[in-house]
Amino acid sequence: MDIVGYAAAATMIMAALICVLYLFRGRRCSRNPLFTEYPIFGMLTHVLFNLWRAHDYSTLVLKRHGGTGEFIGPWFTNMNYLVTIDPSNLHHMLSKRFHNYVKGPQFREILQAFGDGIFTADSEPWKYNRDLFHSLFKRKSFEVFLEKTIHSKVRSSLIPVLDSLHQQGSVVDLQDVFNRFTFDNICSIVLGNDPNCLSVDFPDVAIEKAFNQAEECIFFRHVVPKCVWKLQKLLQIGQEKKMTQACKTLDQFIHACIASKREDLSKYKENEKAEADDHVDLLTSLMREETHEDKFLRDAVFNLFVAGRDTITSALTWFFWLVATNPLVEAKILEEMKDKFGNMNEKSSLGVLNVEEVKKLVYLHGAICESLRLFPPVPFETKQALEADVLPSGHVVNSGTNILFLLYAMGRIEEIWGEDCFEFKPERWISQKGGIVFVPSYKFIAFNAGPRTCLGKDLAFIQMKMVAAFILNNYHVQVVKGFVAAPSLSIVLLMKDGLKVKITKREK
Template sequence: MAFLLVGYAGAATIAALLCMLRLFYLRRCCTNPIFTEYPFVGMLPHVLCNLWHAHDYSTQVLKQHGGTGEFVGPWFTGMNYMLTCDPLNVHHMLSKNFRNYVKGPEFREIFQAFGDGIFTADAEAWRYSRDLFHSLLKHKSFEVFLEKTIQKKVQNSLLPLLNHVQQQGRVVDLQDVFNRFTFDNICCTVLGRDPECLSIDFPEVAIEKAFNQAEESIFYRHIVPTFVWKMQQWLQIGQEKKMTEACRTLDEFIYSCIASKREDLSRNEENETGETFHVDLLTTLMREGKGKGEAHEDIFLRDAVFNLFVAGRDTITSALTWFFWLVATNPLVEAKIVEEMNEKFGINEKTVLRAEEVKKLVYLHGAMCETLRLFPPIPFERKEAVEADVLPSGHGVNPRTKILLFLYAMGRVEEIWGEDCMELKPERWISEKGGIVHVPSYKFIAFNAGPRNCLGKDLSFIQLKIVAAAILRSYHVQVVEGYVATPSLSIVLLMKDGLKVNMTKRKF
């Protein structure tokens, strides 16, 4: 009995010490907690109970705490984060003190599928990829190639498919259509080949679904303790089994494309036919490395291709899906977009516009900016502090502090956008003289800010406006009755159940 009493006393003493250490830690680093903390599980129950509307719930909580707060996860799991949607904090981390806020090793572990590509790299590895992609994406020949590729895909695949659906009177999932369109498009621009996913029979495409699964699994890694998903990875169960299968499918596809491309280039050199290859990005990467006597290894090319796919596929799909949902539920905005196109280019004279033509559509550009403000394709970004710092909001940051920047919330803050921030208002982006209003990137954060701002911003707007203009010049999009748009739980802001719509021919 005495032995048991001593054992109980020892256990109680250890528990008391742990609690004291925990309280000391919280007083030192958690000066502005955003939730009530429970013993052992921390603040995680709040997240799990509201996971079904995580983005809006996070926005609401951050607003209640002045835009910045601290989240404490289950004890001893390392799931402690600083959360912010304060534009001054964002500007400080992404621009003013850029060197102090990195992706970090834990980020690369979570985003394992991205390899050592531009999105996960830091320091010199990031600079090398950044300079390389800058030279590729900003080259005039690639811009021309991209424009022709998009126009061809819209004219020969997208519009015929929508016409087929409209004639049959079928409900169509526009998000699925855009997923297929952007997948074909990115395969053409990055790999130089068209898998033809966008066809009237809607073929099953394993590689396209593998990308979606990998992104959902990465989101899952953010909301569970590291040891949980690592245990699942080891046992190959749950989300981690799906992640492994998705990555295997992706790698087989990408490496086969790399091997095929090497054969094509080698054959072209042997034959010396002088044939001009399409300037797809993989070909350019291979030629550039070989031209400098530093041929890129397959693993480098694999990571580059994967990162380009995510950048050029998912973000465009997200933006187009939310754009058409917003336009379909705001008929006055739709009418003004169509009116602008008719004034500039006449009625039904030309369906698929060129890049120089869509640049003239200021109101359409404003509607796109509003879409990206309210529904940024990447809803949150993760950083890690290298050294101690103090944010403009007054919050102290310790070395290795993990920080989540809530980009979704930033587009819904009254202090940034005004009391009408929840309204779709393209006029917000149009000056009195009819030009486009410039908003600092640390406020309009859809394309990131600072040295890591999006290299493909201008190209993205061209793609978005060519597709949107082509559809709206021909069709009226109507969301099916009773449909509720729900953001998916993924690192890319898609719709959970797709976007179900009816297409009708536009009447003039």
């Protein structure tokens, strides 16, 4: 037999082997498949071709499959997921059978930059982190410190920047403004140090850019086979090169802050209450609680930064886009503030409400909830099953099964929110008696559910309402004509091209 004959025979054998493997995989794995599975590439081609509209596309696909289905990744990549947006399944996994569904080693490897912090930890390390942060967040001194920090940042930075933009009449990326504002805030709250990213000259800050880059690279790890990003990491090319550079910048910054804080604390006597009250940032509090190694502190700081910076930026950006494009909602928010407080500008804090005052703004709270329903800052979550189980939807879960649930899609389910689920309608959150309507956390999933419910939920609402009330009371935000808002591809749901607006002072 000549070379051509050998090649033809080899090709036929290979094709037959692929067909056998394909049929075998189909019998084992394709229970309610979300897409057509192709040999070798699995279902990944569908995702890659629709990556530009990933969130909306996944919503449509899951609705066609009753809310739950299987995604089969490329062969031999362990990218297989049971994907669900069924609230009963989430309630089962996040609450009823919480201990059976963990983050898992695969998740920790993808989110390597988070270290062993609260977002990636399981079991006892997670419980220790949660109990520690819970004790810090619930202190009255911390709430006072948070309020003081926000008031100070609004007066020193936000007002000058917004006034300058009004005077210039120029277009600005409001998401960038919020990004800088929340970055300065989280630096002050966690580290006790304000880097002044938000100023009229909009300076470049390497550490702020490094956080954005790291999050985009982490999303990349979610959508390509592990072997691809592992090879890129080994060769230091593509996204993994950017990841390495971003993490190096972040670690240098965080470790420098830890060293500086240790030096500062060595100058104070722990039993002097006045000094303790002056240093209630979270890093100081962590160091005073007990002796922690630098790695623990580094991971804690990184996780707190992601939790308190990008999520608030995302929430405020989508909220202002929705309000700016729904003038009736804006009018109702302004009317509520006027009814509750009259002329807010007569306040000594330049119209910035305090913690107790923002709790009275029911309609504003409903508008923020509605924004979070449609655009949750964290658009997807993953879990891994420790033991075999059966979900309420009837789907069988084997030990080691990876589960993906899509928060973005859940806000667009008619069975939960009604036929008007795509509308921005704050009224759905307000009862006939004028209070906030309670929605179970496994349906309104923006702050997670069960034992892992976000510890900073109340603090997040306080920050968002303080900032939103101040800006809406003093300025009018107008979206630039022709601007199209689109979600970014990242682990945090930011706007792809920012939020382009013009800022004008509101006439009183």
